[in-house]
Amino acid sequence: MYTPSRRLLAATAALSSALFLAGCASDDDDPIVSPSQAVSVSPTASAAPSIEDFCAAKEAIDAAFLAGGPPEDEEGASPSPEQVGQGISAAFSAPYAEMKRTAQPDVADAVNTEVDALNSAISSGDGEFFFKPDFVTADKKIDDYLLNECGVNKISATAREYEFGGLPTVSPAGMTGLTLTNEGEQFHEMVFMRINDDVTDSVDDILSGDEEAFNKAVVPQGVVLASPGTTATNFFDLKSGRYIVLCFISDGSDAEHDFNGDGPPHFTKGMHEELRILPGPGEATASPSATSDSDSSGSSSTADEDETSSPEPTSSSS
Numbered sequence: 346m347y348t349p350s351r352r353l354l355a356a357t358a359a360l361s362s363a364l365f366l367a368g369c370a371s372d373d374d375d376p377i378v379s380p381s382q383a384v385s386v387s388p389t390a391s392a393a394p395s396i397e398d399f400c401a402a403k404e405a406i407d408a409a410f411l412a413g414g415p416p417e418d419e420e421g422a423s424p425s426p427e428q429v430g431q432g433i434s435a436a437f438s439a440p441y442a443e444m445k446r447t448a449q450p451d452v453a454d455a456v457n458t459e460v461d462a463l464n465s466a467i468s469s470g471d472g473e474f475f476f477k478p479d480f481v482t483a484d485k486k487i488d489d490y491l492l493n494e495c496g497v498n499k500i501s502a503t504a505r506e507y508e509f510g511g512l513p514t515v516s517p518a519g520m521t522g523l524t525l526t527n528e529g530e531q532f533h534e535m536v537f538m539r540i541n542d543d544v545t546d547s548v549d550d551i552l553s554g555d556e557e558a559f560n561k562a563v564v565p566q567g568v569v570l571a572s573p574g575t576t577a578t579n580f581f582d583l584k585s586g587r588y589i590v591l592c593f594i595s596d597g598s599d600a601e602h603d604f605n606g607d608g609p610p611h612f613t614k615g616m617h618e619e620l621r622i623l624p625g626p627g628e629a630t631a632s633p634s635a636t637s638d639s640d641s642s643g644s645s646s647t648a649d650e651d652e653t654s655s656p657e658p659t660s661s662s663s
Contacts, residue, residue, distance in 0.1 A: 394447035400495035400580075402444035403487065404520065407579040409436050411568060426470025434467045452490045458483035476572060488522070488578035497522045497580060500620075502590075504533035504571065507614040509590065515621045518585040524578040527571035532599065533592050533611065534570040537620075538563040540587040548589050548619045552612065563589060570594075585624045591617035 424432070441463050448456040458479055466474040474480055492499060498517050501524040503510040510528075512535075527533050540551065544562045551562050566588070567581030596608020 394449075396449060396494055398447040399444065399449050400491060400497075400520075402440060402447050403491055404580045404582070405440040406437065406444060407567075407581060409440055410579065411565060411581065424472075429470035429472045430467045433463065433470075433472070437463060438467070449490070449494075452487050455483035455486040459487070481572075481575060481577075485576065485578075488524075491580065492522045492524070492578065495520070495522075495580075498583075499524065501526070502535060503528050504535070504592065504616075505529035506531060507592075507611050507616040509535070509592075509616065509618055512590060512618050513620065515623055516583070518583055518622050518624050520580060521567070521583045522578050522580050523567055523569045524576060525569045525571045526576040527573050530573055531596070531611075532570065532572055532594050533616075534568060534594055535590050536565060536593055537567040537581070537583065538589045538591065539566045539584060539622075540589060542586060544587075548617065551589065552591075552617065583622045585622045588620040588622060589617055590620050 441460055445456055445460050462474050462477065462480045462483075465471070475484075491497070498519055498521040500513060500516050500521055502512040503526045505528045523535060523537070525533065525535050540563055541561075544551070546554075546562065551559060554562070566583055567579065569577050569579040571577040592611035595606035595610050597606030599606070
């Protein structure tokens with residue numbers, strides 16, 4: 346059975362943990378991040394930013410989450426507050442400055458709340474600011490606005506021990522809002538791993554292989570993490586193909602300890618599904634029940650679309 350490496354766990358589950366953020370730090374001896382490295386926006390005489398600009402800014406922030414990861418040769422090292430502050434600034438100052446510049450009036454207050462929290466974290470080296478109640482509330486307001494205004498595809502699901510609920514079997518390619526509502530008692534995530542086109546193995550076969558085989562078979566395309574009792578949304582550009590959707594978080598994990606619990610990863614307890622991303626516009630078609638690994642043929646996906654009604658019609662050509 347494949348066991349995810351520490352780097353992959355941190356890059357997908359602990360995206361806001363101190364170790365992830367320290368991966369961007371450059372010099373242990375540097376002083377803590379200066380005010381010049383905080384998020385700021387220069388005045389400009391250009392026209393008012395469009396909603397498209399604002400949507401793109403948020404998408405860039407979520408892409409920065411997915412791109413990160415700690416150095417594998419420092420597993421035993423604890424990052425200093427200086428390293429954490431530098432990492433936060435390096436990863437997020439630029440995209441957050443763009444989101445502040447392009448903020449739309451309806452959510453400007455929420456954007457300011459997030460930027461203030463980010464600047465405070467840069468100064469203090471607090472790598473867990475993403476989980477603070479004020480930040481979570483502001484982020485949900487922004488995400489709800491983006492889901493309604495950005496014209497993105499939508500995939501939503503619930504999570505509990507140890508299963509996803511309501512995850513679709515198919516969805517169109519393109520920019521997609523991934524929304525996870527955590528109804529469980531532990532942290533959960535949806536990691537979208539695209540199966541490479543030349544891989545024909547089933548999901549079970551891919552997950553039963555070793556780490557090297559797994560890394561050759563899939564590429565991460567998106568992730569959304571939610572603490573117990575919360576809903577979170579991230580935005581990613583999903584390419585067409587076969588996907589494994591799974592939860593890498595281990596039993597007993599928490600944000601304070603970089604999501605490295607003592608128990609097995611949740612996907613080894615059955616918390617994984619297969620999803621097909623199809624070319625074309627339209628909303629995701631909800632599945633009435635979870636799909637098995639055997640439901641991975643094109644004809645199976647078509648049957649799911651035909652049998653499931655949706656208030657928003659999807660393209661018949663897909």
